Every structure is written in structure tokens, then in C-alpha cells.
Amino acid sequence: xxHSPRYFDHNATTPIAPAVAEAMWPFLTEHFGNPSSxxxxxxxxxxAVARAREQVAAxxxxxxxxxxxxxxxxxxxxxxxxxxxxxxxxxxxxxxxVEHPATNAPLSLLEAAGWTVQRLGVDGxxxxxxxxxxxxxVGLGTVILAQNEVGTIQPVRTxxxxxxxxxxxxxxxxxxxxxxxPVNVDALGVDLLSIAGHKLYAPKGVGALYVRRSTTLxxxxxxxxxxxxxRPGTENVASIxxxxxxxxxxxxxLAQEPAREAALRDLLWTALTRTIPGLVRLSPxxxxxxxxxMIAVPGRLGADILDATPEIAASTxxxxxxxxxxxxxxxxxxxxxxDVALGAIRLSLGRSTTALDVREAVAALHHACQPDARx
Numbered sequence: 001x002x003h004s005p006r007y008f009d010h011n012a013t014t015p016i017a018p019a020v021a022e023a024m025w026p027f028l029t030e031h032f033g034n035p036s037s038x039x040x041x042x043x044x045x046x047x048a049v050a051r052a053r054e055q056v057a058a059x060x061x062x063x064x065x066x067x068x069x070x071x072x073x074x075x076x077x078x079x080x081x082x083x084x085x086x087x088x089x090x091x092x093x094x095x096x097x098v099e100h101p102a103t104n105a106p107l108s109l110l111e112a113a114g115w116t117v118q119r120l121g122v123d124g125x126x127x128x129x130x131x132x133x134x135x136x137x138v139g140l141g142t143v144i145l146a147q148n149e150v151g152t153i154q155p156v157r158t159x160x161x162x163x164x165x166x167x168x169x170x171x172x173x174x175x176x177x178x179x180x181x182p183v184n185v186d187a188l189g190v191d192l193l194s195i196a197g198h199k200l201y202a203p204k205g206v207g208a209l210y211v212r213r214s215t216t217l218x219x220x221x222x223x224x225x226x227x228x229x230x231r232p233g234t235e236n237v238a239s240i241x242x243x244x245x246x247x248x249x250x251x252x253x254l255a256q257e258p259a260r261e262a263a264l265r266d267l268l269w270t271a272l273t274r275t276i277p278g279l280v281r282l283s284p285x286x287x288x289x290x291x292x293x294m295i296a297v298p299g300r301l302g303a304d305i306l307d308a309t310p311e312i313a314a315s316t317x318x319x320x321x322x323x324x325x326x327x328x329x330x331x332x333x334x335x336x337x338x339d340v341a342l343g344a345i346r347l348s349l350g351r352s353t354t355a356l357d358v359r360e361a362v363a364a365l366h367h368a369c370q371p372d373a374r375x
Contacts (some may be wrong), residue, residue, distance in 0.1 A: 007313050008313060010353075013204065024239070024242035028238045049241075052240045072205060073173065081216070088169075092137060093116070093142065094119075094138055099142070120133065125334070129341050130192060139167070139168050140163075140170075142170070151292030155189045161190035172188060177306075178199070191211075192217075196245060201250070202242045210285065238280060265347075269281060269295075276297060279296070280292075291348050291350060298339055308332065309365055312364075
């Protein structure tokens, strides 16, 4: 291959933005102090962490003291769900059937500890069915803001109001949404919100959890007093600085970038439908992340199609275990037929995606979908 494949997997991870790498670099080299130290090296690091806290808070409309730095979305979800559950008076949680494993796994721990977990079903677009919200008291609600596979944006505000009326707190997993759509914690009505840096053009291994001032949270880790004792351990200063810079960049890009990516996404869909007969769109046309397009070729394996398309880097909508492919649980929850779900491919665009990338992806996928095309 003469060049790297065109990258259509931004929902899996994003490249580090140049401005983010530039902001981060001095704290990997020259400014190496421990923020807990009182000498100038430590105080410089402490100031940088405080600045990053302000930058993250500004992007989501929060107060800086409501931001806890974490190692990423998985830790944020665990801290939010398990930390809130530890102080809840009602052992009932409400979620959806299309959550990320980083939400489902801690909920399974709650179930093992005697909690009842109510899972709201979804419609054919992957959107939670609010009419199925349970009656009675609720201790905790947790919902993904934007579904990572099909891109559906959930009615988080409505769910938050229902959870609050039932006496609980609401956590939203915003890992996939932040930077792609406006996110404001007051508009959403959330008490807790998880952020993953590597979905936001920051490095892997850093994230944040928003905790509303009125929300009580029991820490999962114990140690020294960092992050107000809610997430102890010496801070990952360089990556925290990078996350702050990424939030700054995202704030500036929100005015135009979502519309640009949505236009390219729509161009991609239109061109694909002209070249691949029977193509199915699994991502909703409205209320969807602007960069996300999940499609399916019925009767074909998405993995086989991508194997025959080395020109692009993307994800499938199925999992393979010991050579046996199984459809994505999200798609089955949406009512997608298994043979269609097995043909799913997720194409997720980013800031670097161009019209040329789209044209090359269309040509490559068209070729791979021909009857005689095999990897």
C-alpha cells in the first residue's frame, strides 16, 4: 500500500490535535514537578492542572471545582455509577439497552450486590423509550448521551427529570458526544457526566468526571488527598494539560466543524447508496452525531467487506469470537435483523476528513461489495 488508509474510525479514537500536543509537550519534559510540592516546580504543575480544570469546566458549562480528573471514560463511568450507588438510599437503577460496556459492567456489579437495574428499550433508531420508565423510587439513572455505534443522541434531559422526580441522581456518559455537539450540564440536567480525552483529540489515558456540587459521591480509590480526595493519586499533569487544551480547541471548533462533518457524512451516504444496491442506513437521519454513519450490506459480513477494503480504516458492527461472528447487541436491541446487523460498518468522520477521503472510501467500498470481491 502506497499510503496509510483513509481514517474513518474517529469514534474509536482520535489523533492528538497539534495544538494539544504542543501544550502537552513542556509537561513531559521541562515542567515535571509534582503538583503537591510547594517549590516552583510543583507550583507550576499545580497551576497548569488548575488551568486545565477551568478549560474542561468551560466547555460543559460547569464550575471548575466540579471537575475530577480520571484516567478516561471507563474510570469516570465506574466512579459515577458505583460512587453514587454507594450512598443511594434506593437500590434501583435505570439505564438503556444500548449502553457502552463501561456502563454495563459496573451496573452488573450493582445487580450482584442486590440492586434492581431497569433497562429501557429503544426504538428502531436506538433512542430510549421514555414511556417505559418505571414507576416508584429510583436511586440512580445512567444513560449514554450519544450512542457510540449508531450515533443516536438520547433524550437525556427528559430522563434526568424523570430520575430526579423519582428521587435519584442522573449520570450521562458523554465520551462520544463531547466536541461533536454542544454539551451543557445544566441544559442536560445531569448530576454526573463522564469525559474521555482520546475521543476529543487528546491522549489516551486521561478523562474527567463532572460532579455537580450538590451530588455526594463515594471514592473508589483511597490514598492521598488529590482531587478533593475523590480520585487520589499523583496527577497525570501532561495529559491533564492536554485535555484542557483539547477542550479549548473543541470550544472553538463547535461553531462550524459539526456542520462540515455532517455535510461530508451526508455526501458519503448519498454516494454509497448510488453505488451499493440494497444498502441499509442504521444511523438515524435526525438526532444523530454529525460525524457518524453506520450502514449495513444485508447478506454480507461487515468484517469481510473491510478486509477487502484496505484503503480505509473503519469498524464493523459485529464481534468475532473463535471465528464465529455475532451481531452487535445495540443493533439487535433496535430490532435490526441479525443478517442485516452482521453486515454493519461504522464510518466515523473527524476534523481531518476531506471530500477526497469520502470519494476514495466510496470507491473502495463499492469495489469490495461486488459479488466477486473477496478479501
